[in-house]
Amino acid sequence: MRSDFLRSTPFRLTVLLGAAFLVALAIAGFVAFELIRQELAARVDQTVTDAFTIISQSYGEDDVADLGDAVRSHAGATLRHERVYALTDKAGTVLAGNVTRVPPGSGWATVGAGALGVTDNTDDYRIFSGEVGSYTLLVGSSYGETKAIGRLTLVSLAWAGGLLVALILVTGVVVAARGQRRLDGIASTMHRVGRGELTARIATTGRGDDIDALVGEVNAALDRLSALVESMRQVSVDIAHDLKTPLNRLAITVESAIEADEAGKPVAAWLRQAQEEGVRINATFDALLRIAQIEAGARRARFTSVAPGTILERIADAYGEVAVEHGQTLRLTAADGLPPVSGDRDLMLQVLANLVENAIRHCPPGASIVLSGRIDDGRVELSVADNGPGIPAEERDKVFRRLYRVEKSRTTPGSGLGLSLVKAVADLHGATVTLRDNAPGLVVAVRFPRHTPAL
């Protein structure tokens, strides 16, 4: 846990950012230190020049006494040899001043305290020696103050750096701990989901930050996942349940055939019945597989621009006669001027065929069936209306389930997969299917989004 924490992204980011700040501080500190040092050195030179000028001005007309006095009074006014003064004659003898030794040469020089014979100050000196009449005047200033200020600058920078490091570490730990807690929450929830607890959801802080947005997406994905798993489970149970009946019927028919055979009676009729049952069961499985294949979405790649008017006309042509045979009428209204939709032509034909077949099958003779198309709210709506028995409001959701049939339809042939296929195709097309009361009868409307040409 400890090493995980140090490796956590927020902690590493904070430390990285802190290190960048520290480097910036070091560079800025170095530049500031250099500037201050140069400024102080220039001031020391200025002080020395000023003192030299003042003292040398007291020399007039070979009067060395005034010069000696000036040097003595300056030397007397300095403590711990902060400033050094010396007046020497041609032979190098120190006539006045606060040093015992004078380094040779003239002009600017930087010398150690020892070169001046100073013992109570260990700092280096900046000195200037110049001729005043026939004498040599030396004025100097120790670097003590410069060094002290330099040291102070370094100490301040070190403190700032130290505080920064401490602050970075504390911030890093706090930020990382908070981030880690949220990541742990996400990880533990995902772990629970992985173990099959599909209702587990990640808590959000409500702050609406980036992690909350991510958590929202993950939770939404989990919602979809659990809905999907639940519907799969439901479908499996439904299928197993609904296929029991035809399989039982098959078993009973085969049993009857065996009994007839044992009794020496003809068995062909029983076997034919068994064969028909087998064909029906096979057809049901084919339809189930077809729905599953459509739901997998692979056919979306085959979408083209389809004219809905032609679909309606084809269906009206194909089923007009069938309706008449059932003593019903099939009419097509308003199929002109519909904009194209993106879709799979064969599947769209299959949808309309299933709906018209339902109307023919589930309505009594004398019923009238109306096929129509219109534009509604920017979408293309294709509908099949009849004036038959309709579907009760509380059954309208259930009829889309696989193998589900309304109780009173149990006597008609069919497997209860027609509307499931309609729904699967509609979902594939981004279309919606609605069942409405036609008072009396049923209207099934499929609303397709309009075709948008690929950019």
Ligand SMILES: Nc1ncnc2c1ncn2[C@@H]1O[C@H](COP(=O)(O)OP(=O)(O)OP(=O)(O)O)[C@@H](O)[C@H]1O
């Ligand atoms: N136009 C309609 N009028 C009245 N009831 C209908 C209509 N269309 C569908 N239904 C009801 O909805 C149920 C489900 O329809 P669906 O098309 O899924 O199955 P089916 O028609 O029974 O069988 P098949 O798989 O052969 O289509 C039907 O059993 C029927 O009870």
Ligand SMILES: [Mg+2]
């Ligand atoms: Mg049907």
